Amino acid sequence: xxxxxxxxxxxxxxxxxxxxxxxxxxxxxxxxxxxxxxxxxxxxxxxxxxxxxxxxxxxxxxxxxxxxxxxxxxxxxxxxxxxxxxxxxxxxxxxxxxxxxxxxxxxxxxxxxxxxxxxxxxxxxxxxxxxxxxxxxxxxxxxxxxxxxxxxxxxxxxxxxxxxxxxxxxxxxxxxxxxxxxxxxxxxxxxxxxxxxxxxxxxxxxxxxxxxxxxxxxxxxxxxxxxxxxxxxxxxxxxxxxxxxxxxxxxxxxxxxxxxxxxxxxxxxxxxxxxxxxxxxxxxxxxxxxxxxxxxxxxxxxxxxxxxxxxxxxxxxxxxxxxxxxxxxxxxxxxxxxxxxxxxxxxxxxxxxxxxxxxxxxxxxxxxxxxxxxxxxxxxxxxxxxxxxxxxxxxxxxxxxxxxxxxxxxxxxxxxxxxxx
RNA sequence: GCGGUUGUGGCGAAGUGGUUAACGCACCGGAUUGUGGUUCCGGCAUUCGUGGGUUCGAGCCCCAUCAACCGCCCCA
Numbered sequence: 001x002x003x004x005x006x007x008x009x010x011x012x013x014x015x016x017x018x019x020x021x022x023x024x025x026x027x028x029x030x031x032x033x034x035x036x037x038x039x040x041x042x043x044x045x046x047x048x049x050x051x052x053x054x055x056x057x058x059x060x061x062x063x064x065x066x067x068x069x070x071x072x073x074x075x076x077x078x079x080x081x082x083x084x085x086x087x088x089x090x091x092x093x094x095x096x097x098x099x100x101x102x103x104x105x106x107x108x109x110x111x112x113x114x115x116x117x118x119x120x121x122x123x124x125x126x127x128x129x130x131x132x133x134x135x136x137x138x139x140x141x142x143x144x145x146x147x148x149x150x151x152x153x154x155x156x157x158x159x160x161x162x163x164x165x166x167x168x169x170x171x172x173x174x175x176x177x178x179x180x181x182x183x184x185x186x187x188x189x190x191x192x193x194x195x196x197x198x199x200x201x202x203x204x205x206x207x208x209x210x211x212x213x214x215x216x217x218x219x220x221x222x223x224x225x226x227x228x229x230x231x232x233x234x235x236x237x238x239x240x241x242x243x244x245x246x247x248x249x250x251x252x253x254x255x256x257x258x259x260x261x262x263x264x265x266x267x268x269x270x271x272x273x274x275x276x277x278x279x280x281x282x283x284x285x286x287x288x289x290x291x292x293x294x295x296x297x298x299x300x301x302x303x304x305x306x307x308x309x310x311x312x313x314x315x316x317x318x319x320x321x322x323x324x325x326x327x328x329x330x331x332x333x334x335x336x337x338x339x340x341x342x343x344x345x346x347x348x349x350x351x352x353x354x355x356x357x358x359x360x361x362x363x364x365x366x367x368x369x370x371x372x373x374x375x376x377x378x379x380x381x382x383x384x385x386x387x388x389x390x391x392x393x394x395x396x397x398x399x400x401x402x403x404x405x406x407x408x409x410x411x412x413x414x415x416x417x418x419x420x421x
Numbered sequence: 422g423c424g425g426u427u428g429u430g431g432c433g434a435a436g437u438g439g440u441u442a443a444c445g446c447a448c449c450g451g452a453u454u455g456u457g458g459u460u461c462c463g464g465c466a467u468u469c470g471u472g473g474g475u476u477c478g479a480g481c482c483c484c485a486u487c488a489a490c491c492g493c494c495c496c497a
Contacts, residue, residue: 003470006488058495062422080497110497115422117491126497193494257496268497283497308497336455369449371457379457386455400457 007114007122017325018313019125023107025154026127033146035105035129040084042109046074052083052295054260056200063112065122077111080259081128082288082304083295089132090297101133118278119311128285128306132292135301137234140265140287141241147269147283147305148247151312155321158273159282161248164223164255164266165235166203166286171227172263176202178221186216206254222253234264261294262286265303271315282315283307328378330421331358334370336386343385347395347413354414356421375400380421383413 004010011019030037046066053059065077078084085104089095094102107127114120129146131139144161151159166172179202187195190205197204206220227235242249249267257266266286285305292300316323331351335344344360351358359377361370367384374382384396395413398405399420408416 003488063495112496114495115493116489120496124497128497259496278492281497306497311497334456366450367455368457373457375457382457384456388455396456398456403457405456 005122007116009121009123017327018316018323019309021323021325022154022309022312023127026105026107026150029146029150029153030105030129033103033129033142035103035131035146038085038088038104038106039108040081040088040106041078043075043077044084044087046076048083048087048295049076049079052086052261052291053080057260059112059259063114065111065113079112080110081106081108081126081306082130082259082261082291085128085130085304086132086288086291086295086297086302089130089300090292090295095133095292095298095300101131101139103129103131105129119308119314121310125309126306127309128304130302130304132302133300135289137237137265138241140238140303141245141247143285143303143305144242144249144267145245145247147285147307150307151269151282151315154312154316154323156271156315156319158271158315158319160250160270160272162252162255162268162270163238163242163249164252165227165231165238166257166263166266167223167227167231168263168289171223171231172203175221175223175226178226179203179205182221183216186214189214189216203256206256224251224253231264238265257284257286261288261291263289267305269307271311271318273315273318275318276315282311328380329359329374330356330379331381331383331417332370332374332377332379333358333360333383333385334367334374335360336367336384340385340387340390343390347383347385351414351417354418356414356417381417 027037046064049064050060055061059079064079067075069075085106089102089104105128108125109123110126111123113122116122127150129143131143144163148159148161167175180198183190183194183198183202183205187198190198194205203223206217224232224235239249239251255266255268257268264287266284268284269282270280271282272280283305285303287301287303289301292298292302333344333348335341348358348360359379361373365373371382379400382398382400384398386396389395389407393410394407395410396405397408397413397416
């Protein structure tokens with residue numbers, strides 16, 4: 001038997017309804033916030049991610065699904081959404097259209113070659129938004145606000161919003177130097193990963209879990225102490241806006257995001273619900289003011305976030321949130337014999353044209369078994385056709401909730417049903 | 422990439438070397454002729470993830486392989 005590739009999943013009826021529901025909520029909220037959908041290809045030139053996501057990141061170094069096509073082009077299944085959206089923004093010159101900032105959203109599968117575990121798939125689905133063309137902290141607050149609103153409107157309670165500022169270029173450089181100076185004397189005591197991080201990206205040392213109890217961690221230089229006045233003011237503005245929106249947050253100066261393009265605002269939303277396992281990050285995002293230029297566009301600020309649908313559904317599950325997915329069928333048509341079945345075929349098609357959700361038996365089952373099926377399908381009404389009904393041009397309509405059965409004339413059937421579903 | 426646990430019918434799950442692989446749920450059929458959700462009766466795995474090996478004999482032992490789950494790393 002051939003079965004699905006590692007780290008992928010089939011989403012079957014029973015679950016797919018939940019996905020549809022969550023997707024609908026996301027789309028609706030994006031429209032309320034005036035974000036428009038953008039759809040980009042699922043694969044791109046490998047170079048886009050090398051430049052956009054950053055050559056030093058784990059994603060590019062060891063997690064990309066990269067392959068050569070028949071013309072020997074190097075292509076990569078997208079590991080995240082932002083690079084593609086920015087590429088499209090530049091290529092289609094969206095910086096030139098009237099409405100700025102461009103507020104975009106996307107929803108689709110991403111691919112990373114990782115060891116699967118709970119909440120981490122090789123193919124996973126992200127909802128994301130990107131706002132391009134504004135460097136106003138109020139739009140940072142809007143992006144965060146949209147994310148929080150989405151979770152809360154779905155019914156999640158145990159949420160924790162963590163924010164940080166990574167500062168601008170100048171802040172980061174000063175901080176980087178301070179980190180190197182701080183950790184250099186302790187280099188021998190740090191784990192091998194951190195020794196490498198100290199060279200390539202000292203910021204990441206702060207994120208290390210092995211060395212988190214090392215004394216040098218406790219008094220390590222905080223980025224927030226190295227922010228320029230301008231960057232600091234930007235961060236303060238953001239906090240002011242979040243306060244005004246009534247959004248709770250904690251500042252965590254050790255919050256570091258894994259992608260190279262971030263600066264200024266960085267944030268993550270975590271679940272604090274019990275039983276969530278080791279992976280508690282539901283979504284993350286931040287500002288990426290240099291990215292558009294890096295990808296060949298004009299100097300344009302941008303901010304976005306992405307959330308994992310898999311983890312969102314996990315969070316709903318562990319918090320015991322029941323999504324209002326419609327489960328029951330409106331009508332089930334039962335026929336007693338071949339002649340009645342002919343009538344059933346006609347009737348079912350007719351009712352469907354009137355937007356009534358209806359089904360019938362296709363296995364030639366006996367009446368009793370057809371009733372069982374109707375029951376299992378949670379049909380509200382059962383329509384019964386037998387010889388007598390055929391003769392009199394009526395159907396029996398049984399309400400499965402209260403058991404009451406009435407004889408209904410064909411010409412009255414549609415309105416009769418519509419009154420009861 | 423590394424470590425741990427696991428893999429028996431549609432699902433859950435007994436079985437730890439010896440004739441026909443428990444049980445529960447689900448499903449299908451029946452309990453006098455056209456009515457469901459309860460009850461009763463009956464049916465439902467030549468086969469134990471896959472491929473090798475050991476043995477007179479393996480679901481149970483060994484090796485490999487694939488997969489899932491959990492953790493590390495990292496992330497959404």
